[in-house]
Amino acid sequence: MEKVILIKYGELTTKKGNRNFFIKNLYEMLKHKLKDYDVEIIKEMSRMEIIFTNDQLEEILPIIKHVFGIHKYHVAYKITTDLSVIKKQIINILDLVKFKTFKVEVKRSDKSFPMNSVELSKHLGGYILKNKPDIKVDVHNPDVIMHVEIKANNITYLYTNEYHGLGGYPVGSQPKALLMLSGGIDSPVSGYLAMKRGIKLEAVYFEALPHTSLQAREKVISLVKKLVTYTDKIILHIVPFTEIQEAIYKVAPHSYGITIMRRMMYRIMEQLANQRKAYAIVNGESIGQVASQTLTSMKVINEVTNLPIIRPVACLDKLEIIDIAKKIDTYDISILPYEDCCTIFVPKHPVINPNSEECLKIEQKYDFNNLIDDTLSKIKTITIKDQEEKQYEGLL
16 A cells, blocks of 8 residues: 555636646646655656655645645545455555444546446445444534546555645646735735736836835745745845936926826836737736826826736725735735835825826836836845745845
């Protein structure tokens, strides 16, 4: 009887002719995440097995929990498909579990097995009752479910546990996008949700020293370290935005400051995306949450770029976003009191229905194109890897 971790794909199984591509991406991510462990990963079209040493199990399971593309996973016993062996090993497994009620669930993909799923479930249930007379069957709310999966090639899996994976697609099964990471609550959640759809992310942080602090930058780096647990690495681009921001507030009415600022950010994002071969911009905008996130504002701001803008939290309310932030452990970092350049310069009465022509008139008052080119040349870039502590003395 061999103990394995049994991985089930979920949404990946809907991909038909492209399924192998997604499975390969999941395999490569698991291989990377478990590179420091003595494991063997076997990938098949319907499932994946991780063969491990017992003393590593408690360390491996939390790692698998953070890998997108997995629907469910189980610590299972892999045995030969033989009725007498199945019955014997079921009793051995149940001897390790404390319970008063149970049920047996059978899945039989090997149709050559002489009993169908219902027949085998009844047969095994009766055998368990015979060998454990103090317990009872409860098909509605049992203490333990004995799962039996009869597979092809003379293989059967037995298990009593079930862990829920993150679902989605493995990171890397979609092309790259750039995440506008502000340090607030919303943008890390957007990054997490984008990665759940398989998007490979690089993060972009706009800072305006000395108006923003080095603690604000550290806050963003800490957020990237949380997000990188779901992938192999995240490249972080730190954009020196001070000169542009100060120029905006010299020429723009205060009410238009945030609108012009976001338009400049999008222009920089588009050029950086072209350099980095990224296909889209991801941000944490939620419809109506602030003045720059009304539909009118989004339309006017979007006009400066042709790249797709992905807004994963656009239709979530703040409490829903906070729930996800707490789940992925970014919330406590996001609420640290270090402001970013978006919050420091917020006017008292920002325009909520900006006009495109008015924006163009304001932008013509200053040579922003040269300023953008200069800013792009001064971007600092660091790579933050998972499972690795890294120092950033050269940046701080």
